[in-house]
Amino acid sequence: MSIHNLDKIFRPEAVAVVGATPRVAAVGYAVLHNLLKGEFEGKIYPVNPHHKEIEGLEVYPSLGSIGKPVDLAVITTPIRTVPGILQECAAAGIGGAIVVSAGGKEAGTEGLALEAKIKEAADRAGIRIVGPNCLGVVNTDLKLNATFASHMPLPGKLAFISQSGAICTAILDLSLKEQNGFSYFVSIGSMLDVDFGDLINYLGDDPGVSSIVLYIENLSHFRKFMSAARAVSRIKPIVVLKSGRSEAGIRAAASHTGALAGSDAVYDAAFKRAGIVRVNTIEELFDCAELMAKQPRPQGPGTVIITNAGGPGVMAADALAAYGMEPVALSPETMSKLDAILPPYWSRNNPIDILGDASPERYRKVVEVCISAPEIKTMIIIMTPQSMSDPTTTALSLCTLLKGKRLSIYTVWMGGGDVEQGQEIFNAAGIPTYETPERAIRAFHYMYSYARNMEMLQQIPPALPEELRYDQPGAKTLIAEALNQGHHLLTEPESKALLAAYGIPVNQTEVAVSEDDAVDAAHRVGYPVVMKIHSRDITHKSDAKGVQLNLKHDEDVREAFRSIMAEAAAYNPQANILGVTVQPMLERQDYELILGSKKDADFGPVILFGMGGILTEVLKDQSIALPPLNRLLALRLMESTRVYQLLQGYRNRPAANLELLDEILIRLSQLVVDFPEITELDINPLLMVDGGACAVDARVCLAPSEVASPMHLVISPYPSQYEAVVEIQTGVKILARPIKPEDAPLLIELHNSLSPTSIYFRFFRPVKSLPSEMLARFTQIDYDRDVAFVGLLQDEEGQKILGVARLMADPDVTRAEFAVVIRDDWQGKGVGALLLEKCICVARERGMQLIWGHVLPENINMLALGRKLGFSVKRVPESSNYELRIDLTRA
Incomplete structure (x- = not known):
């Protein structure tokens, strides 16, 4: 199903609450109350056959009786009623449902059977479901609070998704204290339908979302999840807390690898490959959520520590060292500026100890110097309450100074009641504040690791x-x-x-079934040799004393053969012994x-x-x-x-x-x-x-x-089946194949060869060079999601790309935008037609429905090519450009 159907859940114009009730302790009341209290901008329809009016709203006996368009049904009735309610949703044209009801698979066999009925009813009607057994969904932009949580999140640009309703409420409660805002707040529940992959795809396309935080207990549709995360993490940070680190499934492993590659280590590897930051505790999840809501991505490791006490500064430096990092060395210019404003006995080093009598003015001047220092990218500002210090006034002074700065800034106001007001000031100003240096450094390290991982993921692999x-x-x-x-x-x-x-x-490995065979094999291999037991039933040969090394003579071989056979029989009397192997030492x-x-x-x-x-x-x-x-x-x-x-x-x-x-x-x-x-x-x-x-x-x-193969993988491999040597109109043979990450240098050369006109036709603007981020996006594609073919020619100067055609699909891979660029001296020779036709063939094979693209009116070659390949050509409303479209559902 299309992720665009999720608009019915997350951006509804009308919501029906099935099971709405005036009973204050009931979930149906809480959901209706939250919709009203949150001042949801759409229509609200309570549904309950036993009531006429709730909270001043008319109550309808059934969904069918509403008689007006409804996008979303929030179902709070017992789970056994849900299949029938979904049939009502289908009849009423409702496209989305949040099933709050519990009692599904978590309740055992009967619950599993109920979930199967719910899924069947939803699939038959094309209804998207969040849940069952969930808290609900919040979209602060629409003031939509379709949950039974106690509070409405503050507005912001952070999206939070959790399988646990308890984690949701805990994060929500802390976010209000820390003044963290959210764009979406989603309790995903049992993931009968909508899962993490769907939501990452959906939220990745939303400009109102700057970053995504996930609490995961288990995943489904792993390939979809990896595809979504790899695409979205390049443009928006994703942080995950994955519970369940215990190793239970490796005890029966038949190999070293099976014993070493435990399930949690695989999750680590998968998250790293997808560009996801993984945290280990709830506390770290809180800290990262706060950081992403308030701070830009760290621009580098240049960290300065400013403190009014030596001990906390040392603690911060030690915390950095634990992650293999050090405070940045201060430049002579920075040192000189600090000397001019600090007492002569300041630390003259980083951490910058500005002493216990530091006034708000001294803090401000030191921070001003550090902001202007080019070597400093990240600032840790620490205050401990002392008799001469003023945590509240200092916080106020720094907030006005730090507002809008692109540095990564972390404050540590250590203590209790004396620093609480300062912490509140920083929270209200959107500046992260922590209670200890270690927490601040740890949060910084997670985000710095994300930035470094993004750099590595965008590097060009050498061929x-x-x-x-x-x-x-x-x-x-x-x-x-x-x-x-x-x-x-x-x-x-x-x-x-x-x-x-x-x-x-x-x-070289020879098999021998007798002493004489073993001696003959040793002569063929050449002394000295190694002899090993040869049996399918003995996997760890050394454990069975089944390995003999450095055998130099025939008698050594005979004696080793007898010893190995005897030891193997004693180690596993039931083993089928096939002989020994003889190998060079x-x-x-x-x-x-x-x-x-x-x-x-x-x-x-x-x-x-x-x-x-x-x-x-x-x-x-x-x-x-x-x-x-x-x-x-x-x-x-x-x-x-x-x-x-x-x-x-x-x-x-x-x-x-x-x-x-x-x-x-x-x-x-x-x-x-x-x-x-x-x-x-x-x-x-x-x-x-x-x-x-x-x-x-x-x-x-x-x-x-x-x-x-390759559907057993979670990351689509290079599709070599599409490679072909093809003869174009001029009689020249070229290699047409999908693009590879290693093609980046060839793509740069192609771009440098293009005329300004060809570049403008491709990008609709001048593009002097391809930055590394764009180059990675063009060459390191997800072969499940996008399609890109290059035409390669091998000549006396080496290999070069003649042109590229690509389809950039939407997340559900039903629609794709096309783009074509051809080397100037090869335009009009059939290269573009060949490559775009190949893209269209792959799109049809994958079940895509529509390919489209915008073309400038001056680009007459592309307009002609589009008509030749069957695209419709129409003016874009209120524009001089043309839109080319081809419907792949038609024969």
């Missing part, structure tokens, strides 16, 4: 030296044969064969790493990287990320571990080949992208030695998949 090749048919055959034979764990040789099919380097390795993948029940496959070897699960130095990966994402994954510092070279150890490691991670990512049958995969260890890499042990777990 690989050459296109990677994979033996996908060979890998497919190997997996299919194993599953057909009922094998859900590949043997080590089979696992290595699968890795090798995707270009991941493995060592790498006598020296620079680094031992673990690479792996686990198929998470919610987010699909995740990639793991970290310190490898037998102590992997003890050291727990690893990080995880969601596929697909590119070189930049692979680097970020490695940078999140301690072993990455070693890989750059340490003492007498040479640096590892990080470019090769990038490539191996990308190849591993592609393997799990292509095969949803892979449930767990371990490469442990991957040895890095002499500038190379070698997987010396591997384990792969399989299971049949009900979902084909």
